[in-house]
Amino acid sequence: MSIPKRITALLLAALFALAAGCAVNKDKAGAEYAVTDELLKSAGANNGPARVFYEIFVGSFADSDGDGTGDLRGIINKMDYLNDGDPDSGRSLGVEGLWLTPIFRSSSYHKYDIADYYDIDSAFGTMDDLKELIALCHERGMYLILDLPINHTSRMNSWFGSFVSAHRKDDTEDPYYNFYSWYDGSGSAPAGRHFVQISGTDHYYECNFSDDMPELDFDSPAVREAVYEVAKFYIDMGIDGFRFDAAKYVYFGDNKRSVEFWLEYMEKLRALKPDIYCVGEVWDGEGVIDQYTAAFDCFDFTVSQSGGLIAAAAQKGDANQYCSYVEGYLNKIGGIRRGALYTPFIANHDTDRAAGYLTVASNTIKMGANLYILGPGTPFIYYGEELGMRGSRGGSNTDANRRLAMPWGDERTPHDPVGASYSDELRLDKTAADELGDPDSLYTYYKRLIMARRANPEIASGEYTALRLKDTKTGGFIATLEGRSVMVLHNPSAGSQTVDLSALTDMKIGELRGVFGAEEASLEGNTLKLGGQTSVIIGLG
Numbered sequence: 437m438s439i440p441k442r443i444t445a446l447l448l449a450a451l452f453a454l455a456a457g458c459a460v461n462k463d464k465a466g467a468e469y470a471v472t473d474e475l476l477k478s479a480g481a482n483n484g485p486a487r488v489f490y491e492i493f494v495g496s497f498a499d500s501d502g503d504g505t506g507d508l509r510g511i512i513n514k515m516d517y518l519n520d521g522d523p524d525s526g527r528s529l530g531v532e533g534l535w536l537t538p539i540f541r542s543s544s545y546h547k548y549d550i551a552d553y554y555d556i557d558s559a560f561g562t563m564d565d566l567k568e569l570i571a572l573c574h575e576r577g578m579y580l581i582l583d584l585p586i587n588h589t590s591r592m593n594s595w596f597g598s599f600v601s602a603h604r605k606d607d608t609e610d611p612y613y614n615f616y617s618w619y620d621g622s623g624s625a626p627a628g629r630h631f632v633q634i635s636g637t638d639h640y641y642e643c644n645f646s647d648d649m650p651e652l653d654f655d656s657p658a659v660r661e662a663v664y665e666v667a668k669f670y671i672d673m674g675i676d677g678f679r680f681d682a683a684k685y686v687y688f689g690d691n692k693r694s695v696e697f698w699l700e701y702m703e704k705l706r707a708l709k710p711d712i713y714c715v716g717e718v719w720d721g722e723g724v725i726d727q728y729t730a731a732f733d734c735f736d737f738t739v740s741q742s743g744g745l746i747a748a749a750a751q752k753g754d755a756n757q758y759c760s761y762v763e764g765y766l767n768k769i770g771g772i773r774r775g776a777l778y779t780p781f782i783a784n785h786d787t788d789r790a791a792g793y794l795t796v797a798s799n800t801i802k803m804g805a806n807l808y809i810l811g812p813g814t815p816f817i818y819y820g821e822e823l824g825m826r827g828s829r830g831g832s833n834t835d836a837n838r839r840l841a842m843p844w845g846d847e848r849t850p851h852d853p854v855g856a857s858y859s860d861e862l863r864l865d866k867t868a869a870d871e872l873g874d875p876d877s878l879y880t881y882y883k884r885l886i887m888a889r890r891a892n893p894e895i896a897s898g899e900y901t902a903l904r905l906k907d908t909k910t911g912g913f914i915a916t917l918e919g920r921s922v923m924v925l926h927n928p929s930a931g932s933q934t935v936d937l938s939a940l941t942d943m944k945i946g947e948l949r950g951v952f953g954a955e956e957a958s959l960e961g962n963t964l965k966l967g968g969q970t971s972v973i974i975g976l977g
């Protein structure tokens with residue numbers, strides 16, 4: 437969920453250059469790239485949860501049965517596009533985890549208001565489809581995480597029906613009487629929150645996002661048990677974790693109690709599955725996000741969107757600043773919870789799409805991708821970002837425009853979500869089919885970045901030390917894992933830069949392992965010539 441609409445007002449309160457010693461490989465599409473066979477030997481390296489995730493807005497992704505709505509079987513059918521199970525094949529994007537937006541029964545197209553947590557929405561498929569998708573992901577070494585909105589449900593949920601009925605009977609002993617947050621209508625409503633009358637009573641239920649999204653009361657032990665049972669059900673089925681929607685709204689306006697809930701919840705889930713991977717949506721500044729990091733990884737909103745640090749650096753900004761920020765962030769979250777991971781993203785289903793401001797034509801989208809994919813932790817790519825899909829709320833102010841149909845260029849392409857009004861002229865004029873075989877496409881670029889990240893596991897999981905270059909916007913870091921080190925340097929500026937690498941490290945400068953961006957790079961001895969809007973990976977030691 438984004439910030440509740442009605443609360444907002446209140447709150448406003450190679451591209452791949454051939455370098456010396458670097459053989460050219462041909463991938464199956466016939467494209468050349470500068471990642472050597474030797475390097476690809478390590479491509480199967482297990483980065484644990486520090487992997488590249490891909491967010492799928494399920495209804496808009498891929499349709500299997502021709503009804504125009506994306507579904508689970510559509511994802512199954514497109515698995516080879518996402519990850520064909522062979523990291524070296526060069527034939528798939530190579531993402532290592534999927535986040536599915538909610539798939540449970542719900543009458544809305546986005547399904548963030550759930551009528552039954554134990555039923556897959558019939559438009560999306562069946563429980564057997566989900567089991568098949570889990571098995572397929574695991575066969576290919578991928579994680580599958582489900583979006584779990586528990587702050588609120590749909591009014592159609594039977595829990596809400598039981599709650600309303602308990603209030604109509606005024607049966608205070610009924611276990612559902614306190615299942616949702618409510619007040620008795622006397623005096624003024626709790627400040628800052630929104631309440632709607634429970635029909636047939638003089639009581640009011642809390643619903644900060646929409647009248648149709650009543651909020652569960654986490655003071656109720658029955659609620660805590662119910663949301664635990666939901667998670668357990670899907671953990672037992674084999675999912676790898678969850679993305680927690682609207683995490684800071686559990687207790688509206690009370691981070692302390694919300695965090696206490698999540699700590700208790702995560703302790704119980706980790707008892708079921710010690711390696712569970714969970715990431716929370718805490719759409720707020722660092723100070724608030726930090727509090728929730730004690731419980732789970734949190735998306736870093738500071739780096740996202742058009743005003744975020746990735747876009748700022750990518751638009752001919754300062755890579756030194758960005759890498760220093762990342763170093764500080766990693767040190768900070770490491771001190772909050774052991775194993776906490778940096779979780780960068782540029783865009784998601786609640787934001788305007790990246791290609792609207794980091795354009796393909798200006799190469800800034802490539803630089804943005806370099807900064808967050810050739811970096812630590814768990815980068816999340818929003819479906820279609822790798823094609824350069826555009827979509828923003830626009831004049832009609834609808835999120836549907838941010839969730840347009842994935843343009844496959846085949847019969848699997850679903851309809852746009854209801855309410856979408858994005859103009860044809862602004863849309864990406866290519867399809868996935870066009871980009872798959874094109875060595876110069878953004879898709880091919882993303883694929884190679886992910887491949888290089890896998891081939892150099894130090895980047896995702898190593899100890900991160902930001903480099904501090906003087907008098908230049910070129911910046912980067914050294915990452916060390918199990919005694920092996922790589923250096924990553926980004927030059928987001930327009931012009932070529934010459935960098936004396938011996939001034940940055942005492943380690944022996946090794947080979948140029950990959951060049952990604954608008955221009956080329958060369959390494960002679962310790963002297964790197966790095967083209968504008970270009971990044972490199974260099975082996976050390």
Ligand SMILES: [Ca+2]
Nearest residue numbers: 500501505507
């Ligand atoms: Ca369908």
Ligand SMILES: [Ca+2]
Nearest residue numbers: 651685686688
């Ligand atoms: Ca709440």
